[in-house]
Amino acid sequence: MLIRTRHRSECSHSEVTPREVYARRREFLRTSIGLGAGLALGGLGMSAPAAAALRGYELEFEPGDFSTDESKTSLDEITSYNNFFEMGPGKSDPKTYADQLKTDPWTITVDGLCDNPGEYAVEDFINPWSLEERIYRMRCVEGWSMVIPWIGFELNRIIEKAKPGAGARYVAFESIYDPDNLRGQRRRPRASGGLEWPYTEGLRLDEAMHPLTILSVGLYEEVLPNQNGAPIRLVVPWKYGFKSIKSIQHIRFVEEEPPTLWNQAQPDEYGFYSNVNPDVDHPRWSQRTERRIGEFRRRRTEMFNGYGDEVASLYDGMDLREHF
Numbered sequence: 001m002l003i004r005t006r007h008r009s010e011c012s013h014s015e016v017t018p019r020e021v022y023a024r025r026r027e028f029l030r031t032s033i034g035l036g037a038g039l040a041l042g043g044l045g046m047s048a049p050a051a052a053a054l055r056g057y058e059l060e061f062e063p064g065d066f067s068t069d070e071s072k073t074s075l076d077e078i079t080s081y082n083n084f085f086e087m088g089p090g091k092s093d094p095k096t097y098a099d100q101l102k103t104d105p106w107t108i109t110v111d112g113l114c115d116n117p118g119e120y121a122v123e124d125f126i127n128p129w130s131l132e133e134r135i136y137r138m139r140c141v142e143g144w145s146m147v148i149p150w151i152g153f154e155l156n157r158i159i160e161k162a163k164p165g166a167g168a169r170y171v172a173f174e175s176i177y178d179p180d181n182l183r184g185q186r187r188r189p190r191a192s193g194g195l196e197w198p199y200t201e202g203l204r205l206d207e208a209m210h211p212l213t214i215l216s217v218g219l220y221e222e223v224l225p226n227q228n229g230a231p232i233r234l235v236v237p238w239k240y241g242f243k244s245i246k247s248i249q250h251i252r253f254v255e256e257e258p259p260t261l262w263n264q265a266q267p268d269e270y271g272f273y274s275n276v277n278p279d280v281d282h283p284r285w286s287q288r289t290e291r292r293i294g295e296f297r298r299r300r301t302e303m304f305n306g307y308g309d310e311v312a313s314l315y316d317g318m319d320l321r322e323h324f
């Protein structure tokens with residue numbers, strides 16, 4: 001199975017990337033896939049390109065619109081400082097226990113209020129779409145941020161294919177539920193932290209349709225590492241990181257605002273909207289500033305994480321203190 005981009009006629013890859021660089025990149029990917037099978041990388045169990053080769057993936061993508069030119073957080077930081085509570089509450093747990101996430105085989109169900117529901121093997125789910133690189137600022141509710149070069153495609157492709165009906169106003173997402181393998185989901189109170197598994201999230205349909213909202217299947221030219229939400233995760237860059245649900249298995253169109261894991265656990269701390277908003281403090285800390293991972297001085301946090309020009313109009317007429 002191949003993941004390919006269809007080259008856009010008005011902007012082919014060879015126009016934006018000097019030919020030799022492009023050729024060398026392909027060479028690099030081939031080499032690392034060839035070598036990868038023999039490598040064992042700490043928590044990953046195997047290098048991402050090796051996993052890619054085993055799944056038969058080939059990542060080809062174009063640099064996309066909407067990307068920031070701020071300097072990227074290193075691959076090492078992006079893959080070793082994570083939140084993925086299915087593998088435990090610590091920032092290093094997801095890398096340490098990454099191989100507890102079993103991604104092969106993987107099925108994604110699309111259903112609810114839509115004319116074209118379906119159940120897809122993840123390869124068939126991804127393959128029809130051209131992949132782009134989107135370099136996004138990401139801001140965690142805990143006060144740190146990163147700049148991540150995602151590879152993915154717009155969620156609106158999936159929505160248009162599914163054809164939601166008139167009654168569909170929200171999209172509900174659900175992650176993997178596999179307590180036999182995922183230590184964070186075992187029903188011991190201390191390990192589960194009182195969270196209701198599986199991890200759930202939701203967006204209003206217009207937020208889900210917005211071109212900034214993507215499904216990601218890779219980063220830094222590699223197939224998505226397990227700790228970042230393999231094989232496919234949501235990325236919504238103007239909202240706090242927890243909205244960007246990892247390892248998705250279920251997408252459903254619904255009429256009412258769907259329950260979400262963090263809102264159920266602590267409704268006064270984590271609202272449904274969760275737009276990055278320096279004017280609304282978390283009950284236990286300020287949201288005025290953030291620490292960009294890899295930097296020393298804190299930065300001021302921007303409204304909508306700096307994506308206000310693109311998304312502010314989605315919330316016209318809403319009181320974003322009430323709908324935090």
Ligand SMILES: Nc1nc2c(c(=O)[nH]1)N[C@H]1C(S)=C(S)[C@@H](COP(=O)(O)O)O[C@H]1N2
Nearest residue numbers: 082083084085175199228241242244245246
């Ligand atoms: N299934 C699932 N998705 C999740 C989480 C999680 O624990 N489980 N954590 C969220 C939080 S709090 C953040 S900040 C981001 C972190 O994404 P990253 O580790 O790829 O940077 O994932 C989000 N998606």
Ligand SMILES: [Mo]
Nearest residue numbers: 140141241242
């Ligand atoms: Mo987060």
